[in-house]
Each structure stands twice: as structure tokens, then as C-alpha cells.
Amino acid sequence: MDQIILQFLNGLDKGSAYALIALGLTLIFGTLGVVNFAHGALFMIGAFCAVTVQRILTLSTVVEDPTKTDFLGNPAKISTPYVESWFGPEMGAALIDWSVPLAIVFAIPIMVALGFIMERGLIKHFYKRPHADQILVTFGLAIVLQEVIKAFYGANPIPTGAPEVFRGSFDFGVLIGFDPNAIIYPYWRMVYFAFAAVIIGAVFAFLQFTTFGMVVRAGMADRETVGLLGINIDRRFTIMFGIAAAVAGLAGVMYAPINSPNYHMGMDFLVLSFVVVVVGGMGSLPGAVLAGFLLGILEAFASMNEVKAIFPGIDQIIIYVVAIIIILTRPRGLMGRKGVMEE
Amino acid sequence: MGILEVKNVNKRFGGLQALGDVNLSIAEHSVHAIIGPNGAGKSTLLNCLVGKLMPDTGSVLFDGQSVLGRKPYQINQMGISRVFQTPEIFGDLSVLENMMIPCFAKRDGSFGLNAMTNMLKDREIVERAEHMLEEMNMADKRHMHSASLSRGDKRRLEIGMCLSQEPRLLLLDEPTAGMARADTNNTIDLLKQIRDQRDITIVIIEHDMHVVFSLAERITVLAQGTPLVEDTPDKIKGHPKVREAYLGETQAA
Amino acid sequence: AAHSGFTNAPTGDTVTLGFNVPQSGPYADEGADELRAFELAVEHLNGQGDGGMMSTFSSKVLDGTGIMGKKVDFVTGDTQTKSDAARASAKSMIEKDGAIMISGGSSSGVAVAVQGLCQEAGVIFMAGLTHSNDTTGKDKKANGFRHFFNAYMSAAALAPVLEQLYGTDRRAYHLTADYTWGWTQEESIAAATEALGWDTVEKVRTPLAATDFSSYIAPVLNSGADVLVLNHYGGNMVNSLTNAVQFGLREKQANGKNFEIVVPLYSELMAKGAGRNIAGIVGSQNWDWKLENEKGDRYAGTNAFVKSFGEKYGFPPSQAAQTCYAQTLLYADAVTRAGSFNPCAVVEALEGFEFDGLGNGPTLYRAGDHQCFKDVVVVRGKENPENEFDLVEIVEVTPTEQVTYPVDHPMFSGGALGSCNPGA
Amino acid sequence: MLGLTKKDFTLFVVVIVMVALAPFLLNPFPQGSSLAQMFNAGYPDLMQRFVIFGILVIGFNILFGLTGYLSFGHAAFLGVGSYSAVWMFKLLGMNVIPGILLSMVVAGIFALAIGYVSLRRSGIYFSILTLAFAQMSYNLAYSVLGNPSSNFNLTNGETGLQLLLTDPRILGQSTTPDGSLPVTNFFGIAMRDSYELRLGDWLFTFNAGYYLCGIIMLISFYISIRIFRSPFGMMLRAVKSNQQRMNYTGLNTKPYTLAAFVISGVYAGLAGGLLSSMDPLAGAERMHWTASGEIVIMAILGGVGTLIGPILGAGFNEYFKNILSKINDSVLHQWLGFLPDGIEDFLVTIIHPFVGKGWHLTLGLLFMIVIIFLPGGLVEGGKRLGGMITGRTRRSAKAEAKQRNHPAE
Amino acid sequence: MNTKPDFSKNANHAATAPAFLSVWDMHAYYGESYIVQGVSFNVHEGEILALLGRNGAGKTSTLRSIARIGTPEVRKGEIWLDHKPLHTMSSYEAAQAGLGLVPEDRRIIQGLTVEENLKLAQIAPPIGWSIERLYDLFPRLGERRMQEGVTLSGGEQQMLAIARALARDIKVLLLDEPYEGLAPVIVDEIEKTLRIIKDQGITTVIVEQNAVRALQLADRAVILDTGGIVFDGTAAEVLDNKELREEYLAI
Numbered sequence A: 001m002d003q004i005i006l007q008f009l010n011g012l013d014k015g016s017a018y019a020l021i022a023l024g025l026t027l028i029f030g031t032l033g034v035v036n037f038a039h040g041a042l043f044m045i046g047a048f049c050a051v052t053v054q055r056i057l058t059l060s061t062v063v064e065d066p067t068k069t070d071f072l073g074n075p076a077k078i079s080t081p082y083v084e085s086w087f088g089p090e091m092g093a094a095l096i097d098w099s100v101p102l103a104i105v106f107a108i109p110i111m112v113a114l115g116f117i118m119e120r121g122l123i124k125h126f127y128k129r130p131h132a133d134q135i136l137v138t139f140g141l142a143i144v145l146q147e148v149i150k151a152f153y154g155a156n157p158i159p160t161g162a163p164e165v166f167r168g169s170f171d172f173g174v175l176i177g178f179d180p181n182a183i184i185y186p187y188w189r190m191v192y193f194a195f196a197a198v199i200i201g202a203v204f205a206f207l208q209f210t211t212f213g214m215v216v217r218a219g220m221a222d223r224e225t226v227g228l229l230g231i232n233i234d235r236r237f238t239i240m241f242g243i244a245a246a247v248a249g250l251a252g253v254m255y256a257p258i259n260s261p262n263y264h265m266g267m268d269f270l271v272l273s274f275v276v277v278v279v280g281g282m283g284s285l286p287g288a289v290l291a292g293f294l295l296g297i298l299e300a301f302a303s304m305n306e307v308k309a310i311f312p313g314i315d316q317i318i319i320y321v322v323a324i325i326i327i328l329t330r331p332r333g334l335m336g337r338k339g340v341m342e343e
Numbered sequence B: 001m002g003i004l005e006v007k008n009v010n011k012r013f014g015g016l017q018a019l020g021d022v023n024l025s026i027a028e029h030s031v032h033a034i035i036g037p038n039g040a041g042k043s044t045l046l047n048c049l050v051g052k053l054m055p056d057t058g059s060v061l062f063d064g065q066s067v068l069g070r071k072p073y074q075i076n077q078m079g080i081s082r083v084f085q086t087p088e089i090f091g092d093l094s095v096l097e098n099m100m101i102p103c104f105a106k107r108d109g110s111f112g113l114n115a116m117t118n119m120l121k122d123r124e125i126v127e128r129a130e131h132m133l134e135e136m137n138m139a140d141k142r143h144m145h146s147a148s149l150s151r152g153d154k155r156r157l158e159i160g161m162c163l164s165q166e167p168r169l170l171l172l173d174e175p176t177a178g179m180a181r182a183d184t185n186n187t188i189d190l191l192k193q194i195r196d197q198r199d200i201t202i203v204i205i206e207h208d209m210h211v212v213f214s215l216a217e218r219i220t221v222l223a224q225g226t227p228l229v230e231d232t233p234d235k236i237k238g239h240p241k242v243r244e245a246y247l248g249e250t251q252a253a
Numbered sequence C: 001a002a003h004s005g006f007t008n009a010p011t012g013d014t015v016t017l018g019f020n021v022p023q024s025g026p027y028a029d030e031g032a033d034e035l036r037a038f039e040l041a042v043e044h045l046n047g048q049g050d051g052g053m054m055s056t057f058s059s060k061v062l063d064g065t066g067i068m069g070k071k072v073d074f075v076t077g078d079t080q081t082k083s084d085a086a087r088a089s090a091k092s093m094i095e096k097d098g099a100i101m102i103s104g105g106s107s108s109g110v111a112v113a114v115q116g117l118c119q120e121a122g123v124i125f126m127a128g129l130t131h132s133n134d135t136t137g138k139d140k141k142a143n144g145f146r147h148f149f150n151a152y153m154s155a156a157a158l159a160p161v162l163e164q165l166y167g168t169d170r171r172a173y174h175l176t177a178d179y180t181w182g183w184t185q186e187e188s189i190a191a192a193t194e195a196l197g198w199d200t201v202e203k204v205r206t207p208l209a210a211t212d213f214s215s216y217i218a219p220v221l222n223s224g225a226d227v228l229v230l231n232h233y234g235g236n237m238v239n240s241l242t243n244a245v246q247f248g249l250r251e252k253q254a255n256g257k258n259f260e261i262v263v264p265l266y267s268e269l270m271a272k273g274a275g276r277n278i279a280g281i282v283g284s285q286n287w288d289w290k291l292e293n294e295k296g297d298r299y300a301g302t303n304a305f306v307k308s309f310g311e312k313y314g315f316p317p318s319q320a321a322q323t324c325y326a327q328t329l330l331y332a333d334a335v336t337r338a339g340s341f342n343p344c345a346v347v348e349a350l351e352g353f354e355f356d357g358l359g360n361g362p363t364l365y366r367a368g369d370h371q372c373f374k375d376v377v378v379v380r381g382k383e384n385p386e387n388e389f390d391l392v393e394i395v396e397v398t399p400t401e402q403v404t405y406p407v408d409h410p411m412f413s414g415g416a417l418g419s420c421n422p423g424a
Numbered sequence D: 001m002l003g004l005t006k007k008d009f010t011l012f013v014v015v016i017v018m019v020a021l022a023p024f025l026l027n028p029f030p031q032g033s034s035l036a037q038m039f040n041a042g043y044p045d046l047m048q049r050f051v052i053f054g055i056l057v058i059g060f061n062i063l064f065g066l067t068g069y070l071s072f073g074h075a076a077f078l079g080v081g082s083y084s085a086v087w088m089f090k091l092l093g094m095n096v097i098p099g100i101l102l103s104m105v106v107a108g109i110f111a112l113a114i115g116y117v118s119l120r121r122s123g124i125y126f127s128i129l130t131l132a133f134a135q136m137s138y139n140l141a142y143s144v145l146g147n148p149s150s151n152f153n154l155t156n157g158e159t160g161l162q163l164l165l166t167d168p169r170i171l172g173q174s175t176t177p178d179g180s181l182p183v184t185n186f187f188g189i190a191m192r193d194s195y196e197l198r199l200g201d202w203l204f205t206f207n208a209g210y211y212l213c214g215i216i217m218l219i220s221f222y223i224s225i226r227i228f229r230s231p232f233g234m235m236l237r238a239v240k241s242n243q244q245r246m247n248y249t250g251l252n253t254k255p256y257t258l259a260a261f262v263i264s265g266v267y268a269g270l271a272g273g274l275l276s277s278m279d280p281l282a283g284a285e286r287m288h289w290t291a292s293g294e295i296v297i298m299a300i301l302g303g304v305g306t307l308i309g310p311i312l313g314a315g316f317n318e319y320f321k322n323i324l325s326k327i328n329d330s331v332l333h334q335w336l337g338f339l340p341d342g343i344e345d346f347l348v349t350i351i352h353p354f355v356g357k358g359w360h361l362t363l364g365l366l367f368m369i370v371i372i373f374l375p376g377g378l379v380e381g382g383k384r385l386g387g388m389i390t391g392r393t394r395r396s397a398k399a400e401a402k403q404r405n406h407p408a409e
Numbered sequence E: 001m002n003t004k005p006d007f008s009k010n011a012n013h014a015a016t017a018p019a020f021l022s023v024w025d026m027h028a029y030y031g032e033s034y035i036v037q038g039v040s041f042n043v044h045e046g047e048i049l050a051l052l053g054r055n056g057a058g059k060t061s062t063l064r065s066i067a068r069i070g071t072p073e074v075r076k077g078e079i080w081l082d083h084k085p086l087h088t089m090s091s092y093e094a095a096q097a098g099l100g101l102v103p104e105d106r107r108i109i110q111g112l113t114v115e116e117n118l119k120l121a122q123i124a125p126p127i128g129w130s131i132e133r134l135y136d137l138f139p140r141l142g143e144r145r146m147q148e149g150v151t152l153s154g155g156e157q158q159m160l161a162i163a164r165a166l167a168r169d170i171k172v173l174l175l176d177e178p179y180e181g182l183a184p185v186i187v188d189e190i191e192k193t194l195r196i197i198k199d200q201g202i203t204t205v206i207v208e209q210n211a212v213r214a215l216q217l218a219d220r221a222v223i224l225d226t227g228g229i230v231f232d233g234t235a236a237e238v239l240d241n242k243e244l245r246e247e248y249l250a251i
């Protein structure tokens, strides 16, 4: 029983990552009709925003320390972060410690701007082109973004810690009457879950309670007619893209402490997030979120030893098996809209 | 018994009774028009005949065989062709190719793996398609990309495609909508000629009374999913209920 | 190239070596370090630079005039850490550029695949970073040699240290990357720890493509285990270790003992990627740049190499770099001693070759399987690293005898060296 | 001629000549020159790749170019074909023919099964179904079915399925007399045998394996022309254009799409079989989604739905993949050596991020440039070039691009 | 017949009031096909103009050019609406300047309900009739307000398309074949509606194959043939001119 609860919690967490990435993807993919292979790269850039903020905060003055030598026998250098010399050691250390949450503030304008530039400069010309062309150009862009990051940050993962207070884990089992250590759950993952919930809620609210979502959907179905009704659909598409990029980026920022960011993390997530979006059903935001959680939880359950004992290797293919079953039994995924990308 | 027997067909969309107990018998070699207000269920009825929709209840017999539950392509192979209300053609293909496809379907059945013959060397098919284009007055457009035809031309092409299959039952959903008067007249002539020369039954839905009255031998008026009256054109013209519900003053005048 | 008895026999005044390293993909940084070492080795062979380990190497036939008077040229390629791509890249070096020796790589799958290719094509393969038992076990090849240590040796070196640190009454939980290297690593470390008296609670395979290990880590604490062994490398290891620390495993108690994590194979880059999560965690390395400073002259060559490398590139070399550098010198030396570029002559010169002064202490290239035998370094993540190059501390150096095994050891059985192939 | 129109026949002859003379065409620079290292591509492995990937993409184009069904899992068939062929070499013997035949049959069966299920959906749903099947195959091949210590080692995991001295090879020999692995051959002609022709400083390599692949590619290409021009091909284009109209015209779209899927699966299997025949090692990465993506990319790069496009796309991709990654700074210095030192260093610094370990960057940029400026791929580029030569305006080429759904050359 | 009467010469430009919508020498292309070949005409405020011609004459293309849709591409020409240069605007700006087009295939938006289709029209200024008022005009739409727009019958869709145009505060209404596919009673009704619209001072350009009906409604008529204007005059002139009717309208 404790195992099941434990894996359920894990699933929720995996699910919130999937849901968050799929959400941004489906905004572009399901509403603008663009197959955006660069979405994973946006997620990755979000994570590197966290890395960058950490780097900026740890920028240091470097002085030689004659008492020590470095590996070549030269005098060693000691470095003091500027923030520590400006705000005092304690405040400075706290700032560095909180670099990931601070990165959110930094990432929003960057990601939105990146989204705008991408849409205006590139994607705009591809709305009417075949999906295959969109795939190629965004895939090319993804590679370029990825390689640029690699050129600056290297291929190795870069540790990016959560603030000290969120390190460690919470003994959830004790709370509901299990033995200590039976069900533990890291604090930062709870934060991630809560954050995902807030973002998902905010995006829903925005699209549900404003007419923006309707206009964008309409614009995707028939740009020409929407233009005839006096609506500047291009601008809305751009905004939509900016939002989607920001969602992807924020998902990345918050993900940085969970797994050290590396330049190819976007590609690792890309295919899965496409599967999630499609399983959820094209054009459906709730579908994407639902599918994200469903697949996350199933994946967590499939990794249980008991399950693997019966179906060896099931954890490697569970997502695909489930995707196939769902798409075959429900023609448009869980909650897909008719006609969206069915041709 | 007619070539097409529709019995007690019902179709609901959610709360809307689109078709209620439709009974219809269409005599072989006749031209039968179905008219009625917009939203009466005319297109829905056709959809039930060609396998696009499955009626909730009732039966549809074509030449004594039930069409219900068959796939659209099977129904077509039984000899029923349909022209849609908004033109359905192969936009990516040339006009000639559009015309060749039904010819192949007619000759080779619903599937043929003839991957190693050159389609343009298939004289029989090409000639047939060219002939049909000629008949539809479109021969000069044979190499045009069919998506860039004007709408009237698209519709003519579609009619030609259906005719080239030599169907036994031809269903036309507003074939002359949007067609210029001259072409409408041509189409009327063409349909008349086909009716006279071929072994064919035509069911036509049309709002253009000029077309209806020049072609139809019998008319069924459908209103709110149910046949209101069925009679000869002259009788229909004078029918007070029809005038009120459908024709209005101008047409009747 | 013209044929004179063997593939790509050098005819002009240069000889071409092929350095096949991961330049893209997750191991690109490791590949870059390997490439730096190769370039340095070529420089030294051609008489530029300070000569590095050439001056400490026990064999003295290399004189800085290239190899047998031929200037050393090299070509590079990208393995992408994929067997197919690595073979394609090696093929192009052999077929197009006339490379006579291929070296490099950062994974066992690639090493085995390229080694097979070199055997068939008739060139020498000097493996780069490959740690699976199979490379010199069931997939060994006459034309291939490995300077790096292997999973068995890691386990054998770690066992006494683990015993000393954590005792003999431990229950271990294994998480293993589900591919060739992971399997041999798991087999080796489980056998070695079980020999100490440890129990193995569970061996769990994790998908190679996994990026988040939470659902594998979470059940560990409640399984009755008190040690977690992470048979992961590269990004897998960085993520699984980070996850384990997130779940608070380091601070927990189990069976009345402190919960411990062991990472059998360490690398400098992994340590960097895992950041402070690595603190206090034990693992093994083929070599470390601090060896000579901390463990004395036995590891002569280390400082010479660190100096040339550090001066050229500004940071200390990784174990991958040291391996690739040593492989290049060893090849050049063997050719010179054999007096021929013929692969069969080179094989003969390398088989059973004993040497010293390349940073690992006295070393033997065993004839029976082309594995080299030398001391293994056991390291531990530093609690308070002073700089980014100083992430691990040396706990122990396990001497050669303890990590040596017979050629027909069951973990290495199933293959045959075959005979050397000069190609053409 | 050969049942082709004059235009198609001319195209076919051009391709035949290109394939036959490739060893010359691809080695324009004298051996040993610095330009050779950068640009010469006339070595057996790469030439084999050009034609093998050509076959793969020609087959993919029959499905995608004609029916518009975008399979994102085609690499699975390539992989299955590769494994099948290697198994033949392990069990039966080193003649490539049984291996190639088996790879086609097995890939065909796979395609039938996967296609039958996946074709129940269209559009993006279809793409994801094929992707899911391929990723499943990949994951199973990479670990579950590839553990050497289990009894069921079908794929040998990460390392890839390879030949062993201990393989049975019942129709051949397990080991050669001198203790090596036997090599793949075509009735005695070893695939790696080459005839080298030296003309002055130039060295041209004529490789047996390449010519075998080349001939098979030409046959595949010929068949694809015939398919494009056949009623069957037209039906496939009709599927892409309007399935609804097809159904109401009495045509059953399912068997058409399934046939196209299986044909393209067999092409992929054939390509896989040939890859293994040229180099008998089959790795699981061949089935990874990025490999499937690469097939899609090659098809688009060349020009979707065109006849020659797949060959161009495959050539372009393979060429840059193999060449760019091998350029390192020392090659650059050699190449730019004639320049004054300062300029040389400057240029090397500029170019450096785009080659060697930065080759992905260049490839990504090239993809973007081609697709942004040549919607319609390299074929479109060729047409524009042709248009410029024959003096037609750029505008009319554009107008033609609008109609590019027609089969072009 | 090669002695076509040149009706364009007697162009009835001798307008008393200045033109409200004015199209001057407009040339438009689909790719390289030259479709609208120098069309000029004027419409006065509150007037109904019938734009007639055979299939493929370029009527739709002319309306689309005026609405600035982009296909066909207008390479030359000026369009002025109430002193504003439409030819410099994009389609949404033209719409905001008071232009409304009811396109030939109605273009009801997939995935939106009837009511959402109407709401969509009221997002950008200027807003016209209220949705309730539109439902009063077309009660059938009111009954089906929550139904998905594209599942309406053909005639219902046509009503929705007109209603959608009226939901905006338009100055000029361009109608592309508004009677197509409608039952005669409904045609009567729409005609009535168009008269109501005219009484409100809205200027209308109507393209229609049912030329007689269109001419009965219109004040003036322009006849197009192969992309050029062959007649410009009053509606009554066309009805009286048998030659013209037979040649271009087959009536």
C-alpha cells in the first residue's frame, strides 16, 4: 500500500513536469497548428536561465591567495562573489541560494521575448506551410539553440541547487500512519507540483475567461475570416507563442534543481511531450494536462519492482503502450477536438 | 417497388429530430426532386443513403439490397454516386486526373494494385475521362490544378466525375448552386440527356425552382425532417402548404 | 593507400592516426578532453612541447621525431556515442584518410563495435574510456588493447575500502543502467560485495533514457537496504545521485546505520555535474591528477602530464585524457620497438609489455586478453571542495595484485582474441 | 523506353550515370590535398551510405510524398532489416542475398502489422502511433531483448548485433582458416573489395559493395518512378488530396494506404539489409526516433513527392553529417594555410564553432536555410537554378512551386 | 461575335454625390495568373450595387481584393472607402475601417458555436447590432445558438454569415452569392433584410448568379467578364438591354 501511495506521489510529480511541458506545446501545436520541434529547446533554455542567474550571482572578484597553490604549483586564486561583497556575506549567500526562484523573474521576459522573436522571425512564415516543413525548420532551430547553449555551457550537466530550505525530503508516510521512511517526498518536488498547478491554472483561466483563447482557436481554423472580422490575428498568434514559450521556460527553470540542466535535456523530453499532447487529444489543454498526469502516474507504477517482475522491461515502453491503446480506442485522444491536425 | 426504398428512417442529432419517419420510394428511371426549407433534413437524408450517416432506425433498400451498415465505397460500388453540396474534388490533382479516378473505380473496383502500369498509357481510361470532360465542357481546363478552378467549375467537374461512373442512382445535392445561368441551363440539358439516354435514376435536391420544374417528374417536399407531400411538379406548385412553407410569394407568382 | 602487406601502410613521410571521440551528445565534454590529450600526445611525439610523459616513460625509444621518423598526423571524428555512427566515423578514417590506428571513445558499446571494425579492417584499436568487462572479455579482439580499467577491477578495488568504511553487515540495493556496461558493473560489484558478506536486497534496472529516477529511488529506503549502489554513468549517474540526495537518503538511517551511497565508476566530469551531491560518496577511478602528489613517486609521470596539459589548457586533465594520452604513446612506442607499422608486429610488441612512468605505476599489458593491469584509485567526493577541479579526494590506491583476475574468469569468458589481422 | 516517358527516362539515365561515375564525381580533388580532406566523399563507406539512404528515402517518399501519411517510426523498419540480415550472416553464411531478402520480408511483415494498426488513424495521430511503435522497438532492442546474459539475446543491446567467431554459419564457415571472421560477399565477391585507380595525383576507389548497392538503388528508383506514374500512384495522391471523395467514388482507401506503407517498409528493410551487408553490425540506435526524424528530414530536404528529391536529400544529409564532423582546427589551418597568419587565425576562429564538434550547429542552420529559402527542397533549388540558366524569371518558378504537389522529376 | 458593345465607356460615373467606395484601376494576381485586370467602379453611400458575370469572371476575386485578403494579390490599384485608403491596409484594418465581407462559401468557423461565431465578430471595434437583435432578425439562429456553426444546414449557415457581418458596425457590406443554396422563402427574407440594411444607410455590393433578383434589388449594376468591366450602369438599364442580358447573364 505504501508503495502504491509512494509511486502515486512520484507519478504526480513526473506528471506535473509532463503536463507543464505538454501545456506549452499544445498551445502552439494544438491552437496555432504548428508542429514545434523547438519546444524542448525552449524548456532547456528555461533551465539555463536558472543556470545563468546562478552564474551571474556567483560572479566573483578574483585575488591571489599566496598561502595556497593551484594544481600547477602557481599561487591559488580565491574568489568572492560580488553579491557577497555588495550585500554582505549573509545576504549575498542567501541570494545565491535562492537563485532558482529568482530566475523565474529573469526568465519570464527572456522567454516571452524569445517566443516573440521566434514567431515573428520564423514561425510566422510557416503557418501555411505543410507540417513537415514546420518540423524541419523547428528541428533545425532546436539544434541551433541547443548547440549555442552547448558552445557556451558545455555538454556536461550543471548542478543548480534549490534553496537550502527546500533540500531534503518530507516524511509523508508518518503523517498518514505509516512507518517512518515509508513514504518520503522531497520538498522541492512539492514546490514543483504546486508551481505546475498554479501555472496550469493561470493558463486555463486566461484562455477560459478571456476571449483570447476563442479568437486564437478561430484564427487557427480560418485566419482569413477572422481577419475579415477586424481582428489582428497575427498579433494574437505572437502573444500566444510568447505565452507558450514562457510556460515552457518556467517549467525548465523550476526543473533545474530536480535534474542538473544539460544542453540536450530538451530533446530528451521532446518526444514524450508530443506523445502526451497527442494522447491528450489535439487542441485540448485539459487533455494535455490529464494525459501528462496519467502517463506520469502509469510510468511510476510501471517502475515498481513488483510490476517489472511480471512484465520485464515494462517501464521502458509503458508510455508507448498506453499511447497506442488510447489513440486506438479514442480516435482523438482523451479529449481531442475534431479536425485538429487530423489531415 | 422503386429502385430506392426508404422506410421509416429516423435520425436524431442530440435533441434535434433531423429526420422523422421518412418514407420514400423512388421509381427506376425517374428524376425525383426533394425540396424543402433550409434545415429540413434533405442533405441528412442523402447522408443516410450513402453511408455517411447511420440512421437511428429504419431501412434503406437499393434495388432490393440494404445499404445500411455498408461502407461508403461499397455503396458506391453498388451503383450510387453522390454530388455534394460543397464541391468535393481532388484539389491537388489536375482536372483530367480527377476525372480518371472514378473511371478506374468503375473499371477496377474498390482497390487495384496496378503499380506498374503507366496511367497515361491506359487508353481506355484516358479516353473515357477526356470524353467526359468534353461532355462537361471542361476539356480546355484538363491540365489545370483543380483547386484553382472557380467554384462553378468545381461543381461541374464533380458532376462529371459522378456521371463518368455511370451510376444507376445519381444523388445530386444542389448541383447548380452558384452556377451561372448559362451553365445552369447547360446542366439541365445535360441531365435531361443523361436521363433519356442512360439507364439511370436521379434524385436531386435543389432550391432553384427553374431547375426543379424543368427536370423533376416527381417532387417530395420535406419539412422539419418529415415528408410533407409528394406529387407531380404541377401539383406541388399549386400546393398551398408548400407555397407557405417553402416557395414563398415570388416563386409562386 | 598502396598495399604493402597491411592496411594503410604509411608510404610517405607521415603517419595518420584516427581519434574517434564523442563530439556531440552527452559525452561531448569528455570527448573534448580526450581530444586535447590526443593533440598533446601528437605534439610530444613530433617533438614539440615539453615532452610530457615521454620523459618519465620507462621505455625510451621515442625521441620526438614522430613515429619511426614519420611525422604524426591525425584525423578526428565524432562517435556520437552510437555504435553505428562510431563505426561509420572510424571507417571513413580508415578508408578515406588512411588512418593506421584508431583510438578514443567514451562508452563500452562503442568500444566493442569499433574494436570489431578495426579487427576486420586490419588496424590497431587503442580503446579510450571503456569500462565494461566485455571489451577485454567476451568481445576481446587481437587488434584491440585497453589501458582503462574495468568493472571487475573497480569492484575488486572498492571492496576492501567499503568493508573498512561501512563494515561487513550491509544490505545493498542496486540501481543499474539497463545496457551492456551497467550489467557487467552490477554483476561485478554485487559479487565483490557479497564476498564481503553484504546482502543484495534488490537489483533494479533503469531505462538508459530515463532522466528522472524518483520512482526508482523512492522505494529504496523502505526496502530494508542500507546501501544504494548506483551502477550509472554520465548523465544517468548525475541525475540518479541528485535524485537520491533530494530524497534525503544521505541523512537517513536504516538498520541502525547511516544510509550510504556508492558509485562504482567515477569521473571528474560526473562529479562536476552532480555538484555538492557527490560529497562523501565513494567510487573508483582509473587515475587521478593528484596521484603523484599524494601517493608518491610510484605514480611518476602524473605530474609531468598534468604540467604539460595544465599549461596548454589551463585546467588539470581527466582520467579519460590520461588514458588517451597514454594509449597514443604506447602505440608509438610499440611501433618503434617492433620496427614496423604492421599491426601484427605492434600486437606482438604490446602483448605482455610491462612498463612504468605513465602515471599509473607499474603496468602490464596482458597477452591473454589485452587488458592492462595496474593499481586502481578509490576516491570519495570532497565535502568542501576548494575549487572546481578539486572535487574528489583519494581514499586509497588498491594495488594491482588485488584487482588481477585470471584470463578465464567466468565474468570474462565466452570470447576469443582470435589472431591479429593486418588487413589487406 | 522501359515503360517510362521520355522525360522520366532521361532522368533515370542521368541517375544511372551519376551512380556509375560517383567514384569520380565525388573525388574532385587530388589525394592528400587539403581540399580533399574537406570535400572528397568518394570513399566506399560514404558512397554506400549515399545510395543506401537514397533507397530508404525513396521508399519513405512513396508513403509520405504520395499519401501524405507522415510516419515518424520508419527507422524501426530499417533496424529490423539490419538485424534480420545480420542474423542471416550469423546463422546461414556470408552471402548477402539471403540477408537482403530476409530483411525485406521481415520488414514487410513488421510494416504490415504496424501499418494495419496505425492506419486506423490519420494526421498527427498516425504519426504518433508509428513513433510509439518505433520507440517501443528501440527500447526493447536496446535492453530488454539484448541482454547477452539472458537466453533471449536477439539484438545484443547497446553494442549492437555483431558477428562472432563462434556463430554457426551452416552454409559457410564460422571462421576463416587464419582465424578471422569471414567477410560479407555476393557469390564470392567480397563487399569490401575495391579496385583502386590512380590517375596522376588522383586516386579513385571502385568498391564492390558500393556497386551492388548502387544497382539495387537504381532498381528501387526505377520501381518508384513506375509507381509514381501508375494508377496506384495516382490513387495514393488522391488519398492525400481528399479521402472523403475517394470513399464516395467507390474506392477503399485502407488497402491503398496499407500497400504504400508496406512498400515503403520493405524499402526501409532493404536499406537496413544493405547497411548490414556492407558492415555487419546492427545497432539499436538505428531505430531511435531521431533516426526516424532524419528520414523525414532527408525527404523534406530533397523535396517531398518528387522523384529525385529523396536521393538529393539523403546525399545532402549524409554528406554534411560525415564531412563536417571530421573537420578540426588543424584541417582548417591546412586548408587556409595560404592566407596571412592573422587572417588565417581569424578565419579559423570564426569557422571553428561550425565544424568538428559544432557540426550539428551547421547542419541545423543548413536545414533552416534550405527550408526557408527553398520551400520544396533541393529539387526546387535545382529548378530555380535551371530556371536562371534558361532565363526564366524567379517568379514563374515560384508559381510552379505552388503546384508542386504534382509529381515532378 | 466580335463586335462587343463597349459598355464600359458609358460608365455612369457622372455622380452627383462623391463616391463612398471607389475602386480605381485594380489589378490582381493569383501567383502568375492575372485575374482582375484593371477594374474601376464607384459606389455611392447607401446604394446597392450588383456585381454580375459568368463563372470565373472574377467577381469573387474582385471582392476579395477589396477586402484586402491577400489572395489574389493586388499589385496595382487604389481602393478608397469613405476617404480612407483601403489599398494600404491589411484585411483586419479594412474591416475596422467599416468593410464587411460575407464570403462565398460562408466560412463559418469550425469548432465554434453559433453564438461564439457571432461573438467573434464583436471583439474588434466597431461593434454593430447586438446579438439579441440579430436573433430577432434570424430566429432560426436563436434556436440553435449553442449548436456548432458548421453543422447548421446550408441556409442557416448563410444566415449566420450575414448576421456575423451585421454584428459589426459596417459601412459597406460585400456579399458574395448570398442567395446560393437558400430556399425561395428565405431568399425573400434575406432580400427584405438587405432592404432594411439599405435603409439604415449601409452601402452594399452584391455578387449573385440569380441576376434577376439581384437586379431587382440593386440600384446599379456592374458586369464583369474575364477580369474586366464590360458594363457599368443602372440596374434598370441591364434589365432593359436584351443583348447584354443574353450575352453575359443568359437571362
Ligand SMILES: Nc1ncnc2c1ncn2[C@@H]1O[C@H](COP(=O)(O)OP(=O)(O)OP(=O)(O)O)[C@@H](O)[C@H]1O
Pocket (backbone or CB within 6 Å): B013, B014, B016, B018, B036, B037, B038, B039, B040, B041, B042, B043, B044, B045, B085, E151, E152, E153, E154, E155, E156, E181
Ligand atoms: N452533425 C450534425 N449535428 C447536429 N445537427 C446537425 C448535424 N448535421 C445536420 N444537423 C442539423 O440537422 C438539420 C438538417 O440539416 P440538413 O443539412 O439535412 O438540412 P438541409 O435540408 O440539407 O438544408 P439546406 O437546404 O439548407 O442544405 C439542420 O437543422 C442541421 O442544423
Ligand SMILES: Nc1ncnc2c1ncn2[C@@H]1O[C@H](COP(=O)(O)OP(=O)(O)OP(=O)(O)O)[C@@H](O)[C@H]1O
Pocket (backbone or CB within 6 Å): B147, B148, B149, B150, B151, B152, B153, B178, B180, E030, E033, E035, E053, E054, E055, E056, E057, E058, E059, E060, E061, E062, E071, E104
Ligand atoms: N486560388 C486560385 N489560384 C489560381 N486561380 C484562381 C484561384 N481562385 C480563382 N482562380 C481563377 O480566377 C478566375 C476568377 O475566379 P473567381 O472565383 O473570382 O470567379 P467568380 O466570378 O467568383 O466565379 P464563380 O461565379 O464561379 O464564383 C477563375 O478563372 C479561377 O479559375
Ligand SMILES: [Mg+2]
Pocket (backbone or CB within 6 Å): B042, B043, B044, B085, B173, E153, E154
Ligand atoms: Mg443541404
Ligand SMILES: [Mg+2]
Pocket (backbone or CB within 6 Å): B151, E059, E060, E061, E104, E176
Ligand atoms: Mg465566386
